[in-house]
């Protein structure tokens with residue numbers, strides 16, 4: 001059973017897994033610890049993550065990023081058009097109110113909703129994880145910004161379901177970081193809480209949480225956000241600046257050309273990162289547009305002046321969270337920062353100045369959220385035994401419920417704010433209704449103007465049409481009411497349809513990948529074999545077929561660059577097999593000739609030790625009866641004669657003829673010689689080539705696997721076959737966070 005955490009970032013995502021008694025952040029197929037949050041569509045297949053990044057510029061309009069933002073919005077949301085659109089290359093379209101993109105895929109125009117796009121990306125994260133863990137991946141905990149509404153969270157859950165993931169929980173970014181912090185601290189107080197501020201500034205969003213820690217638990221006291229402050233805003237300022245600089249210097253308008261703008265975006269991000277560690281940094285972009293190379297230099301001071309208005313926005317959420325926490329500055333134990341943009345020195349300075357203390361970097365800035373999610377998954381998983389750690393989060397928006405009044409109770413209210421802002425979750429409220437008939441309860445965010453995007457969530461509670469009612473003094477229905485609830489997640493039938501489509505696309509992508517692998521294998525075989533036929537294989541190629549074979553290799557090469565450029569998998573396989581009918585025996589004869597001396601030597605050594613045991617007067621062979629010794633010598637002589645005869649026959653053959661004796665026959669003789677019980681040396685370190693032994697070893701492995709309880713089989717948390725997790729603290733010390 002997989003224990004996995006995804007930090008689904010708007011720019012890049014990180015994956016953490018529980019294994020080797022700890023939490024590891026894993027690498028993707030190109031050994032990066034972060035995977036670009038991008039999906040891209042091509043004429044034959046999709047490109048996900050790193051592959052999408054590689055061809056982002058060449059497949060500009062069909063590459064979609066900002067997935068986490070796209071899934072946030074309904075199509076009519078003004079923020080989508082005013083803010084997000086500038087970061088999206090693909091055409092945005094309205095798909096029954098949902099945000100969707102129109103792209104070219106498989107040679108035709110296709111529309112995919114944001115939920116589908118995120119699902120595609122999740123299938124990639126799932127693939128990376130299962131390739132690393134070598135088991136199928138299902139259970140996962142995924143991070144979301146704390147400001148996500150219920151509707152937005154449900155869309156992430158829908159996407160996870162379409163991707164075939166079982167999302168055990170969505171965890172707020174800052175709560176994930178806090179969990180990672182708390183569970184690794186062995187010195188948390190038992191009575192007076194330790195209050196820690198967590199600040200996460202990523203690519204597009206800024207979150208603050210003030211969290212109280214006691215031994216074994218964390219309680220989020222307050223949160224505050226700026227949903228539109230992150231690295232991309234700093235990049236945007238730099239883009240505006242350099243657009244002006246280049247307009248003046250090179251007389252070009254970068255913003256008139258979307259690819260030039262993209263190149264500049266990449267350039268300024270690099271410059272911004274260099275400025276975090278240096279007083280000044282250069283920007284160089286080759287052939288940005290009209291074949292013009294551009295370059296410039298910016299100092300950190302200039303940068304800070306340019307972004308002053310963004311830096312001023314740092315304080316707002318800190319102030320809000322601090323005020324809502326009800327704490328004083330002396331109560332703040334420490335301030336921990338995560339997220340890529342907290343590396344900007346001026347940002348760090350502002351945060352540090354607000355709290356009047358140095359910032360702490362106990363957590364890995366890039367990986368803390370993913371690690372927290374994996375820990376949460378381990379806590380929820382029945383197969384891991386993790387130290388108890390309770391997470392009390394809070395809701396970011398107040399929730400009210402409404403209902404219809406009935407004539408019998410005219411002065412009854414018809415709405416109530418049941419969960420005020422910052423109410424802890426999980427939590428329960430009991431409300432009593434006096435009703436004879438089925439009735440609806442609807443739940444809303446009570447301050448709709450403060451929530452991002454549209455999509456209040458609704459719950460309807462409906463008792464059955466004829467509830468069994470007992471005649472008592474008052475009409476009372478006790479016990480659980482049957483409830484039909486509904487929310488604005490996707491309809492099950494739509495999810496099923498998306499799932500089927502996703503599976504089809506996965507199969508189609510796999511076929512394209514397999515075809516490419518097969519084509520590469522054929523190409524490699526042509527080059528490799530052709531050079532060998534002229535060199536190491538030359539003596540092993542029958543002169544009668546050599547020219548024909550070389551011709552076939554050359555023809556295949558020409559075919560590959562012509563009509564074979566885009567053939568089907570089966571055609572590549574067929575061509576490969578055709579070449580192998582010639583090349584296979586040649587390679588085999590070469591391998592045999594290389595191996596033969598070793599096989600011969602090993603049999604001769606065996607025969608030698610045989611004869612020694614039968615003819616020496618040594619004490620350790622005294623148990624062998626004389627009669628038997630004689631027979632051993634005879635057998636050994638026969639074996640030696642057999643070998644000499646075979647090797648002689650081989651000598652007289654040209655090397656391109658099938659061998660007179662195969663190495664496996666020689667090894668077989670040697671193994672049979674070992675079956676003589678009395679001649680066996682007390683210990684043998686030599687490798688055993690006996691085929692039957694290999695089979696026995698395999699069998700044993702299978703039997704063991706069947707007997708050993710696996711994670712998948714063991715789903716009972718009370719069982720003793722649980723695993724421990726050790727977690728490292730910030731100093732690299734291993735802490736037994738887990739029993």
Ligand SMILES: Nc1ncnc2c1ncn2[C@@H]1O[C@H](COP(=O)(O)OP(=O)(O)OP(=O)(O)O)[C@@H](O)[C@H]1O
Nearest residue numbers: 009010011012202203204205231276339340341343
């Ligand atoms: N050394 C650095 N100096 C300045 N900015 C940096 C540095 N390293 C990374 N960044 C910025 O951090 C941002 C990426 O941060 P992160 O990976 O935390 O974002 P994310 O998790 O994908 O986004 P979000 O949390 O908003 O969904 C980028 O804008 C990047 O330019």
Ligand SMILES: [Mg+2]
Nearest residue numbers: 009010202339
């Ligand atoms: Mg992030």
